[in-house]
Amino acid sequence: MTDTVQHEAGREREGTIHLPAPTAWPIVLAFGVTLGFAGLVTNLGVTVLGVILIAVGSIGWFRQVLPHEQHEDVPVRVQPVTIESSRKFVERIEVSEEHRAHLPVETYPVLSGVKGGIAGGIAMIFPALAYGLIAQHSIWYPINLLGGAGVANWRNPTTADIAAFHWEGLLVASVIQIVACLLVGLLYGAMLPMLPRRPVLLGGIIAPLLWTGLLHSTLGVINPVLDEHIAWGWFVISQVTFGVVAGLVVARESRIRTAQSLPFVVRMGIEAPGLMHDDHSQHSGEKH
């Protein structure tokens, strides 16, 4: 409607506050609009009445705001409102000193996981391709297997089919590979700083084994084509390659926050009074 200085409506004038004056024109206008439409289903006379009301309402409304918005003055008596809580004390997260002995003194930056994921993703291609060459004499074999999930017209392909080159297979497989590796890398990145002790063991061996186990039990539904043709031994090898390479890359990554020991809550990245901010208090209280 109008545009005036900010909060003009609210300026104080000798114990009163300016508020927009009540007005009936909006409801008149709204009624007019409704009748205008309602006429279509009842009687054109209703529409005519509606249009008249619209005209009257608009004029009334304009006169309400032009040339000046109409105001009313509401009297105030200010009394300070006390704002208090019965809960006076705020607990702090206790970061006990004792646990520190068991903890590493360094951890990895979150991004290291992504780098690891990329490196691992590239590395695992080699055992997979090697498998294709050795077992099936075709590098397209593993690629098509992976891509089989997304390729539409594949039903009961023969081994020869899978060994041939299909551009859809290559495309889908690349997308799956890139997405999956980046995501897993990100996850490592988020989790490893929390559990930073043995990235190679954790990320390299345990996680791939778990992953393979899970996949083995569900692949029949996710992608039966893949499932029927998969060589699980080789599969584990490429998974572990991924994990080990990713883990190694993460482990080589320069560690942050040297020379201090960090308790679990801190490693989780929890933001709370008295935790990490203490260390940075010299910078600023404003984190963002």
Added chain:
Amino acid sequence: MADQTLPISGSVDVTPPHAAAGTFLERLHGWVVTVDHKKLGILYVVYSLIFLLVGGAEALAIRIQLMIPGNHFLTAATYNQFFTMHGTTMVFLVGMPILFGFANYLVPLMIGARDMAFPRLNAFSFWLTALGGLLLYFSFIGGPGLYGMGAAPDVGWFAYAPLTAHVFSPGNGTDYWALALIVSGFGTLGTAINIVATIISMRCKGMSLLRMPLFAWLMLVVSALTLVTITPLTAAQFMLLIDRYLGGHFFDTQAGGSALVWIHFFWIFGHPEVYVLVLPAFAIANEIIPVFSRKAIFGYPAMVAASVGIAFVSLGVWAHHMFTVGMTSVSNAFFVLSTMLVGIPTGIKIFNWLATMWGGKIRFATPMLYCTAFVFQFLIAGLTGIILSVAPWDWQLHNSYFVIAHFHYVLVGAIVFNIFAAIYYWYPKVTGRMMSERLGKWNFWLFLIGFHVTFDTMHFLGFLGMPRSIYTYEPNRGWNGLNMVVSIGAFIQGVAALIFVYNLVWSYFHGEVAGNDPWDAWTLEWATPSPPPDYNFATDPEVKSRRPLWDLKHPDDPDWKYE
């Protein structure tokens, strides 16, 4: 205790607001001509609650009819009108207005403003919405012109073409549906504009966007989403009216028009619409869960990002309502993916609420009970949503009672539950009195039980192949017992709803006096008297953090040191 560097002071208004005094007629006049955001907010909420009862009564009639096979409680025609009106009422006359009611009342208070950006537009929008609703219900008596019997809309709330064409829907029911929703749609558009402008332009000093209460953030997102959501429906309804009144051919399959186009247009509106409905429910949870867990919300920036993310993604998933219309397999797959992606930001929200509760000291007053149930039920509802987004499975479940169960789990289990939570929570602010906790507990537990008896059971009816929108069914289908259970649950909900209404009224006169800040909360509205004076704040407040009242209550440990 008040810290002088943070000038938030309320005021106690000794002169009663002029409208509150006087005869009944004068008071009524006061409500009719008001441009005050608080009064309009109350009007919105009361209006929606009345329609909640009306829509609920329609649901009860539906459930009586379906209780046993071959029932004759309603005729086929009446049944069709009832479920159409039930859906339309609940979505357009309950869900949307009530969210605008809360936004109207609370947003200016929360951001420290005196009123909405455009107070008169605000009144205009409310009255459009209200009169649109009345026009819709007038169809029950108005029907085909002033001369015939009543004919309420009977084409489903989605009103698929070409059933809405003149040949197949000769009466005026469909016209009422379109016209009434166009009118209330204009009102919705006006309010959405108003809320956006208020939040962007009326914040008090210090309240940067990242210091706004999450409630305000979500209302901003919802209103922005509404701008591009309700308008396509209005446009499509205009096309429908052009077809019906001017002989146009938009959806006329005889003249080359396409029924599919309507289906697309409707869901381009319809899907974002369901997020328009649920985001305010999230907004309410975002306020209540922290206060009752006594902790700051976990991951505020992530919550903001997730809300914005949901709004964006939700614009690109509409065709998951159309897996069975025969789209290409590639389009089907695309919409499967986009739909599932919505689960990710939504999951972030659930996890953040969980993390907020984690480590807190949770007080289970009625609002928190409702919010906890909400999180739980929304989890299930979301997961059944994921089930539906699996297109091949949706080929089975589409238009079955499983879908009905899914969306009532959200619409009732999430939205209505949070509406109740919000009312219990802010009632003291609005009226100055607490609602009865004892009745509140009864209300909650009965509603919870009724809800689960009704809607849990519906999932199984869906598995057993019961389609929706049927007014009766064969006795030998194996659906008899389950339908009976569903109906019984609906009545338990009805009883709970009546207790709720009783509590609202009783507490207004007999409730315990609340004081300014009964929940020991942290946002600005609790720094004003209850009920707040016409001008909200005597002096414009100024804030330094997301929880201004926390800062005042804990001067030695304020948030702004850490945010």
Added chain:
Amino acid sequence: MSAIPTVPELQDQPWHLPSRGRIGMLSLIIGESAIFTIFVVAYVFYIGKSLSGPTPGQVLEVPIFNTICLLSSSITIWLAERRIERNEIKAFGLWWGVTIALGVVFLVGTGLEWYKLIYHDGLTISTNLFGTTFYSLVGLHATHVVIGLAMLLLVLVFTLMGRVTEHHAERIQVLALYWHFVDAVWVVVFTVVYIVGR
């Protein structure tokens, strides 16, 4: 345990927020764009789907003159905006008047086009899909022009009455924003109806 946090920067810098009029108008424009999008999509979808004639190629003529008028009105209204900021009321009134005149010319042009289509070519809204979508889309735009013109006229009347001063610049610019939007939409409508669809 806790160290002493630093005091945040003092909060007495000025507090600036965008004007609510602009934000309101922008929101309205976003909403309106969605309406137009739906109509445009319907138009595009139904191009060439009519089962009977006449087709756009047979009856539509490209309204170059009209388009030039409407688009130049965007420039004149911009000139008017600049004048009011500097409180040159006369010049403002002049450019404002020109804007209105151009808008009216556009409307008359559309009227003539419709007259020809209806009475000469026999194309009405119920003739075929083309008629339905054409009149709806162009009509929707014309409705916006009419509403815009009504608002512009109101301002002109106030200007002539001497009521308008530079204090109203902000409101007038908000109104102008709407007019710019109406013009921009025409570019889309024009492209879709007279170039792509023909």
Added chain:
Amino acid sequence: MIRDWTHKTGCSRSLFILLLFLSAAGRAFADVAQNTPSIFAPSSTPSNEIFHLSLFVLGIVGGIFVVVGGLLAYAVIRFRARNQEDDTEPAQIYGSNQIELAWTVVPVLIVVVLFLTTARMIFAIQDAPKPQSALDVTVVGHQFWWEFRYPKLGIVTANELHVPLSSTSDPKPTFLHLLSADVDHSFWVPQLAGKTDLIPNHPNDMWIDPLHPGVYVGQCAQFCGIEHAKMLLRVYVDTPEQFAAWVKEQQQLGMQDPHVAAGRHVFETEACMNCHTISGTDGRGTFGPDLTHLMSRDTIAAGAAPNTPQNLRVWVKNPDDLKQGSLMPAMQLSDQQLDDLVAYLSTLH
């Protein structure tokens, strides 16, 4: 195309044990009433594949539910305020980017898996190639009945679809071409396949290959007007011999029994033939179901009632008594005319 699923899931897939249990429960449910169109009692390749997909999805969402729901329950119990007089606030925690990241990535991974599985199934079912041996049927949806045409066999019938049995060794799938004469409908026989809509101006296709003989019920699954509820559907899965016999019967001309000439006369003079076809008469109407072999059907008016002489009489006298709002008008016939007509209709085998 037809894969033996039991073989696949039979192997040591521990995840599925629980789900198989569920499926057993589903089947048990279905046994409660023989006519329950349960989606968990599939009897055709599409519905079977969907069934197994659904178990997999149920497993995943069930897992999510157990984990998240469990955490919620734990939080509610463990962190409830025990001491009302407690005057301390718990430690304030604002968030953690790492945790936020972790619980974003895990769902993304789940979504990737779900999506790949789903996408494969969409392609497998929707884009399945049509074998030579397939039977073609055109389904036309009407307010509120089904018309079935067998273009290659020259058969037109209504409401009760007969299809041949299919098997892994001898696949004989039926491909349905879906059209609509008026508004949107949806073809749904849960035990045979997911539903597909019948939309005017937008032909759709779907296929079934029933693996067990019997009658499968379903109904229209898209709201299509006042009697949407009574737009029922029956699919008869016949053995090859039964099917051949049925085809032969349907291909014959309408019965011409002189004993019921009176009824036939009523049919030909009382406007029935404007809407109905009976081969061998002048009746060529297509607005209502083809009545040539009316007696070969078990139900009338799209399953609204069993096909008995009494019901026929009630129906012709006043269709609204069986199906309020059906598009067949009450023809205001005298009792004599009704008797004749029903006698005549009863000969239409």
